[in-house]
Amino acid sequence: MPEPTLAIQNLRFxxxxxxxxxxxxALDDLQLTPGEQVLVAGTSGSGKSTLLQLVAGLLDPDSGExxxxxxxxxxxNGAERDRYRGRRIGMIFQTFxxxxxxxxxxxxxxxxxxxxxxxxxHRERADQLLQRLGIERxxxxxxxxSVGQQQRVAVxxxxxSRPGLVLADEPTASLDPxxxxxxxxxxxxxxxxxxxxxxxTSHDPSIxxxxxxxxxxxx
Amino acid sequence: MTDLRIIFRSLRxxxxxxxxxxxxxxxxVGLLLTLLILRESGQSAFERGAGNAELLVSADNSPLxxxxxxxxxxxxxxxxxxxxxxxxxxxxxxxxxxxxxxxxDSYQGQPVVATNSDFFTEFQPIAGQPWVFTEGRRFARPxxxxxxxxxxxxxxxxxxxxxxxxxxxxxSREGGHxxxxxxxxxxxxxxxxxxxxDRALFTDLTGSWVLHAEDRLxxxxxxxxxxxxxxxxxxxxxxxxxxxxxxxxxxxxxVEVEDLTDADRMITGxxxxxxxxxxxxxxxxxxxxxxxxxxxxxxxxxxxPANQIERLFAIVGNVDQLFVAMAIxxxxxxxxxxxxxxxxxxxxxxxxxxILRVLGCSQGRVFSLVIxxxxxxxxxxxxxxxxxxxxxxxxxxxxxxxxxGLVIExxxxxxxxxxxxxxxxxxxxxxxxxxxxxxxxxxxxxxxxPIS
Numbered sequence: 001m002p003e004p005t006l007a008i009q010n011l012r013f014x015x016x017x018x019x020x021x022x023x024x025x026a027l028d029d030l031q032l033t034p035g036e037q038v039l040v041a042g043t044s045g046s047g048k049s050t051l052l053q054l055v056a057g058l059l060d061p062d063s064g065e066x067x068x069x070x071x072x073x074x075x076x077n078g079a080e081r082d083r084y085r086g087r088r089i090g091m092i093f094q095t096f097x098x099x100x101x102x103x104x105x106x107x108x109x110x111x112x113x114x115x116x117x118x119x120x121x122h123r124e125r126a127d128q129l130l131q132r133l134g135i136e137r138x139x140x141x142x143x144x145x146s147v148g149q150q151q152r153v154a155v156x157x158x159x160x161s162r163p164g165l166v167l168a169d170e171p172t173a174s175l176d177p178x179x180x181x182x183x184x185x186x187x188x189x190x191x192x193x194x195x196x197x198x199x200x201t202s203h204d205p206s207i208x209x210x211x212x213x214x215x216x217x218x219x
Numbered sequence: 220m221t222d223l224r225i226i227f228r229s230l231r232x233x234x235x236x237x238x239x240x241x242x243x244x245x246x247x248v249g250l251l252l253t254l255l256i257l258r259e260s261g262q263s264a265f266e267r268g269a270g271n272a273e274l275l276v277s278a279d280n281s282p283l284x285x286x287x288x289x290x291x292x293x294x295x296x297x298x299x300x301x302x303x304x305x306x307x308x309x310x311x312x313x314x315x316x317x318x319x320x321x322x323x324d325s326y327q328g329q330p331v332v333a334t335n336s337d338f339f340t341e342f343q344p345i346a347g348q349p350w351v352f353t354e355g356r357r358f359a360r361p362x363x364x365x366x367x368x369x370x371x372x373x374x375x376x377x378x379x380x381x382x383x384x385x386x387x388x389x390x391s392r393e394g395g396h397x398x399x400x401x402x403x404x405x406x407x408x409x410x411x412x413x414x415x416x417d418r419a420l421f422t423d424l425t426g427s428w429v430l431h432a433e434d435r436l437x438x439x440x441x442x443x444x445x446x447x448x449x450x451x452x453x454x455x456x457x458x459x460x461x462x463x464x465x466x467x468x469x470x471x472x473x474v475e476v477e478d479l480t481d482a483d484r485m486i487t488g489x490x491x492x493x494x495x496x497x498x499x500x501x502x503x504x505x506x507x508x509x510x511x512x513x514x515x516x517x518x519x520x521x522x523x524p525a526n527q528i529e530r531l532f533a534i535v536g537n538v539d540q541l542f543v544a545m546a547i548x549x550x551x552x553x554x555x556x557x558x559x560x561x562x563x564x565x566x567x568x569x570x571x572x573x574i575l576r577v578l579g580c581s582q583g584r585v586f587s588l589v590i591x592x593x594x595x596x597x598x599x600x601x602x603x604x605x606x607x608x609x610x611x612x613x614x615x616x617x618x619x620x621x622x623x624g625l626v627i628e629x630x631x632x633x634x635x636x637x638x639x640x641x642x643x644x645x646x647x648x649x650x651x652x653x654x655x656x657x658x659x660x661x662x663x664x665x666x667x668x669p670i671s
Contacts, residue, residue, distance in 0.1 A: 053664045056577065080580040086579015097574050097667060101232035109220035114579025122220065161579075 003070050005164045005197040006032040006055065011064035013054055015047070020109055025054075027064075030215060034164065037188055037198040041208065047136030048201035051217065052086050052167040055199065056089055057081040069164045090158030090196065092168040092187065096150050098142040104130060104153045105138040108160045115161030129156040129193030133190065148179070155187055159194045170199040177206050184210055222584070226592045229571070233564055237596065240553075240560040243388045244600020247553040249607030251546035252631075255354055256612050257619075258539055260629050262532060265291075267414040268526030270607060271346040272318075272490040273506055276300070276308060282522030283531060288322065289488040290524055291415045292330040295323045295388050299485035300519065308489060308519075312509055315492040321427055322487045324384040324398070329370040331384055333427030333486075339365075342490050344412040354378055355407035361426030361476065364403040368411035369418040376420075380405045384422075384430065397428045400473065405634035424486070425476055432474040432483035460662065536646065554646040557596050561654035565661075572658050573666035586659040592643055593651025601643040606635055 008030040016022045025047035029085040032038055042048050053059045055066055057073040066073045069088050073081060090092075098107050108126040117125060130138045133152040135145075142150050151171070158166050168187055172180035184200070184207045200211075208214055221359055230237045268290045269275075278298035279285040287293040303320070309317045314535055321333040332338070339350050339357040350357075355378045365374050374384065381402040403422055411417050474483075493509050506523075513521040532539075565572075572585055580588075612629030 050664075055669075058577070058663045058667075079583055082576065082579055082581040085577070091577050093667060096578070097570065099228075099571055099574055101228045106220060106224070106228070110225065110575070111578045113220045113222075157578075 002034055004067075005034050005036070006199065007065075007067040008032070008055070009065045011051075011066065012060055012062045013047070013050060013059065015050060025050055025217070027051065027217075032165070032197045032199060035186065035192070035195055035197055037191065037211060038200070039208065039211035040199060040201040040215050040217055041203065041205075042201075043203055046217040048203070049169050052091070052169050052199065052201060055165075056091060056167060057085055065219060069093040083114065086111070087116050087161055088164050090161065090163040090166040092151075092154050092158045092166065092171050094170040094173045096142070096154040098150060098153060099155075100143075101141060103139045103141055104135050104145065104149075104156075105144070108157045109152055111157045111160040117161065125160060126156070130162055132191070132193075133186070147174075148183075151183055152186065155190055159190055159196060162184055162194060165197055166196045166198045168198065169181045169202055170203070172202055172204050172207060177204075180204055180207060181210065222588055222591065223622040225575070226588060226595060229564075229568070229592060230595070233560075233567075236560050236564065238303055239604060240556055240596050241599040243555040243556040244266070244550075244597060244647070245603035245607055247546070247550040248601050248604025248639060248643055249611055250604075251543070251550055251622045252605060252608035252636065253611040253615060254539075254542050254546050255635055255639070256608065256631060257615055257636075258543075259384075259632065260612075261560045262528075262615070264413065264415075265528045265531065266525075267345050269528065270414065271343045271492055272524055273493055274510065274513070275522045275524055276489040276491065276519050277487060277522070278518070279520050282520055283527050285488070285520050285522045286524050286527040289320070289490075289522075292322065292332075292419055293389075295330075296487040299487055300489070301481060302484040302486060303481060304388050304519070305486055305489055308516075310511070312512060313494060314509075315494045318342050318490040319486040319622070320488050320490065321424060321485065324386055324427065324430070325388045326364075326370075326376075326382055326384055326403075326420055327374045328388070329367075329374060329418050329420055331364075331422060331427075332416075333424045335424055338421065338490075341492070343646075345364070345415045348412070350412075351410040353408045353410050355405070357407055358421065358423050359406075361423045361429065362401055362403050363406045363423060363426075365407040365409060365421040366405055367409050367417040367419045370420050370480065371408045373418070374550055376405050376408075378405055378408065384427075386430075386434065396434075398434070399659050400433060401426065401430060425479075428479050428483045428485070429474050429476065431485075432479055433472050435483065436472045436474065550643065550646065553600065554650040557593055557647055557650040557654055560596075562657065563649055565589075565654050565657045569661050569666040572661045573663045576661075576663045577667065580607070580661045585661070586655045589655035589658045590648055593647045593654070597644045597647025597650075598640075600647075601640040604643075605631070605640070 008027055011025065011027040013025040014022065015025070023045060040048050040051060050059065054061050055068070055073070057076070060074055068084070071084060073084070076084060099110060102110060105126050108129060109122055112122040112125060127138065130153070135149060135152055135155050135156065137145065143155065145153065166187070171187060172183050175183055187200065188198060188210070269286070275285055275289045277285040277289055277296055278300050279288055279296050288296045305319050307627065316337060318334060318337045320338065322330060324331040324333070336357060343349050353368065364382070366374070370376070381404050383397050383399045383402055386396040386398060409417070493505050510521060510523065513519065575581070575585060609631060616629050
């Protein structure tokens with residue numbers, strides 16, 4: 001049996017909100033095999049985004065273990081974890097989080113800076129991904145691209161470093177149902193082509209049926 | 220994509236703030252360098268003026284005024300020395316050389332030095348470097364003019380021009396009266412020396428004495444003086460040119476060289492050098508002895524140009540240091556400008572930093588990106604400042620030359636420039652520390668959310 005791309009064991013994380021509220025995330029076991037695509041569903045405030053940030057090593061859990069491609073994320077020191085994230089994990093956000101003032105190509109190249117790929121291959125890799133995702137103006141900055149094109153750039157950037165795992169945080173939240181389905185299909189298809197596992201969070205019931213496996217987070 | 224590319228993109232996004240910050244640093248660096256360079260160049264320009272003259276005798280009130288007037292042509296000296304006195308001083312000591320000079324006239328604001336031919340053979344504007352003529356020769360007889368390089372440039376005089384001299388310097392109390400009875404012919408143009416002499420014109424003492432004798436006689440309102448006077452109608456055979464624009468309503472008085480009296484044969488200064496001891500370079504051992512001998516004569520003022528220039532710099536030294544301190548303060552404030560610009564930008568860049576972190580950029584690398592950005596602003600400012608300094612020095616040199624007659628050649632001393640640039644970079648790096656720490660500590664998860 002191949003080693004899982006993502007393995008979560010006994011994860012506990014308490015989010016304390018100074019203004020009241022807050023929540024506790026508890027996940028006893030979650031595993032993704034290489035190339036597997038999983039939807040994490042749940043209502044707002046159930047901790048879906050927090051789960052992805054814990055997996056990416058951007059937050060530290062109270063307890064439990066998260067392994068990505070066999071390496072425990074939180075056993076690494078900060079710089080090591082940053083480097084590992086750059087090589088093994090791609091992230092897509094609801095608001096895309098593209099870099100202002102950088103062209104579409106430069107956004108993808110920025111991700112490649114922190115990858116394992118040799119420098120001489122960066123430009124070719126970026127152009128190849130952007131072309132495959134239908135980016136017509138790779139030299140345009142995000143503010144000159146349509147929302148759909150921006151999302152494609154975000155997908156290209158997440159997959160640029162050939163990660164084993166892509167984390168997509170509510171990528172359809174700001175889209176209408178038709179575009180939401182298309183966007184999810186685009187992400188899924190691109191991950192499939194690149195051989196990356198996908199952990200996608202969404203509270204949108206319309207995309208549930210597009211995933212073979214759905215994990216429910218309870219608030 | 221490289222770290223530098225990321226930094227340049229970041230600077231471009233905040234273009235206005237970047238340009239203002241770079242200009243702030245540039246102004247500070249330019250100001251500091253200009254002051255340092257002008258201080259060095261100014262001192263060397265002052266030192267150049269005295270050339271190989273070891274002593275200057277005049278009837279000015281103080282040795283410093285004597286040097287300012289006699290070497291730098293600041294003002295026409297008010298108190299003359301008679302030629303009889305000069306001859307007595309000349310014969311009182313085995314001088315290496317003595318050169319009499321008289322200041323009092325000008326041409327288009329440029330001082331005219333009346334002297335003798337020893338001025339060109341004995342006196343050297345820069346010790347060890349004799350006069351060099353770009354064109355022509357030194358004056359050989361009265362009413363001939365040799366023009367300094369800067370004076371030639373500003374007046375446009377060329378060989379063969381015939382011009383009248385004006386009594387007094389431009390802006391002096393005596394200024395304004397044109398000696399239009401005699402025209403002086405330009406016979407030589409000098410090479411630049413970098414000293415105050417470049418803006419002067421030089422002529423023979425005798426011609427100058429004649430001009431002033433005629434002035435004196437006109438003032439006295441006498442035309443008899445079997446002595447000396449002939450009116451216009453009778454006289455036109457001096458062997459030199461006269462201006463003929465005489466509309467004063469009275470006859471002009473012309474004086475011949477042989478008619479000059481002791482009262483006319485006046486000078487305003489004597490440049491002197493003492494003999495060096497055989498086989499020994501530098502200041503002669505007999506200089507103090509000569510100096511003391513002259514000091515005993517209370518009717519004259521004796522100055523050592525080198526000492527007076529040193530004294531002048533001691534006087535202005537505090538002001539000079541104040542200017543440098545102010546320039547350093549401006550430089551420090553520009554460092555605060557960098558800090559504020561970067562600190563404020565951190566607020567807008569929290570999201571960018573968070574994204575870079577997600578992409579795999581470590582906290583340490585984020586820190587170094589901000590420090591490098593700060594240093595780049597410093598480099599931009601320093602290089603712009605060096606250019607501004609070069610331009611500023613040229614302008615300041617031009618102003619000093621026009622207003623004070625101080626000929627300075629601004630030179631950018633590489634060591635000074637390097638020290639200032641290095642200091643600016645250290646300052647910029649220090650200014651970037653706060654913002655870099657702030658960037659280092661930027662929480663990623665919180666800043667990935669949309670910022671309203």
